[in-house]
Amino acid sequence: MSEFVKRAVVAGHAEFAAGLVSAVEQITGRGEALVAVQVRDLCGEDIQKLLRDTLRETGACVIFTDLQAGSCTMAARRVLRDLERGVLVAGVNLPMLLDFALSNNPDATEAARAAAEKGRASVSVHGVPA
Amino acid sequence: MTLVLNRIDDRLIHGQVVVGWGQPLDVAFIVLVDDAVAESDWEQELYRMGVPPEMEVRFHTAAAAALLLDGYRLETRPGILVTADIATMRALVAGGGVREVNVGGIHHRAGRVQHLRYVFLTPDEQRALRELSNLGAVVTAQDVPAARAVPLDELLAARESS
Numbered sequence: 001m002s003e004f005v006k007r008a009v010v011a012g013h014a015e016f017a018a019g020l021v022s023a024v025e026q027i028t029g030r031g032e033a034l035v036a037v038q039v040r041d042l043c044g045e046d047i048q049k050l051l052r053d054t055l056r057e058t059g060a061c062v063i064f065t066d067l068q069a070g071s072c073t074m075a076a077r078r079v080l081r082d083l084e085r086g087v088l089v090a091g092v093n094l095p096m097l098l099d100f101a102l103s104n105n106p107d108a109t110e111a112a113r114a115a116a117e118k119g120r121a122s123v124s125v126h127g128v129p130a
Numbered sequence: 131m132t133l134v135l136n137r138i139d140d141r142l143i144h145g146q147v148v149v150g151w152g153q154p155l156d157v158a159f160i161v162l163v164d165d166a167v168a169e170s171d172w173e174q175e176l177y178r179m180g181v182p183p184e185m186e187v188r189f190h191t192a193a194a195a196a197l198l199l200d201g202y203r204l205e206t207r208p209g210i211l212v213t214a215d216i217a218t219m220r221a222l223v224a225g226g227g228v229r230e231v232n233v234g235g236i237h238h239r240a241g242r243v244q245h246l247r248y249v250f251l252t253p254d255e256q257r258a259l260r261e262l263s264n265l266g267a268v269v270t271a272q273d274v275p276a277a278r279a280v281p282l283d284e285l286l287a288a289r290e291s292s
Contacts, residue, residue: 013145041237041244041247041248042238043140043238044237067145068179068180069147073180074141074176074180077176078176
């Protein structure tokens with residue numbers, strides 16, 4: 001039996017979600033709190049079904065997606081509209097997901113909103129000025 | 131410039147369209163032709179959300195789009211036209227407004243056979259693509275600009291295992 005309750009679904013292009021979740025697992029050991037879904041080859045309706053089924057089977061109420069314009073984001077918005085609950089965060093990055101995985105907030109949607117701010121603030125640029 | 135890509139993609143506006151094609155072609159607008167989306171403010175807002183603010187999105191029914199294509203040809207900026215299915219694109223080809231068709235994504239569904247990684251077709255859809263060609267359109271499959279454009283004959287002959 002897994003120690004961690006599934007708190008979020010991660011979806012994106014190609015192997016993005018699995019890669020991100022594996023990185024969270026390596027860094028925190030809490031990758032089991034996340035479910036990576038792979039949507040390659042699926043039409044929009046099947047992506048919605050996959051997300052809806054995954055949320056129902058895991059009890060998760062948060063979806064992280066990679067790209068604002070991506071088909072996972074489109075599908076997730078439709079699913080959450082139908083469910084009338086949950087949170088979608090589009091534009092996920094590793095710092096964001098680490099913050100979410102490490103959060104002890106029992107409300108996963110609040111943890112997701114806080115993690116989104118963390119992820120937004122985590123981008124920096126270094127190097128010689130142009 | 132004008133409509134630089136007429137694409138059949140069941141995901142309509144998504145990453146490959148906005149980023150994959152949109153950025154290298156410097157696309158200024160997307161024409162989304164879909165009867166259901168054209169009637170739904172919620173769906174239109176959903177698609178607009180995924181597009182950068184400098185890129186305009188216009189929504190039309192198939193009937194309305196057929197009447198507007200001449201105007202789009204006069205646009206000085208490059209644009210992409212996208213439909214979710216072959217039948218909608220057929221209406222535009224039959225009206226004489228579209229001469230080149232890009233099959234960008236027709237994904238897995240029951241009854242469809244895989245031809246390319248991103249193209250699955252039923253026998254009826256195979257015939258429908260052939261009909262586009264018979265109507266005078268050049269039909270190729272290509273998901274992203276860096277990929278090879280696969281001619282229709284090769285697309286229909288191809289069979290891939292999932």
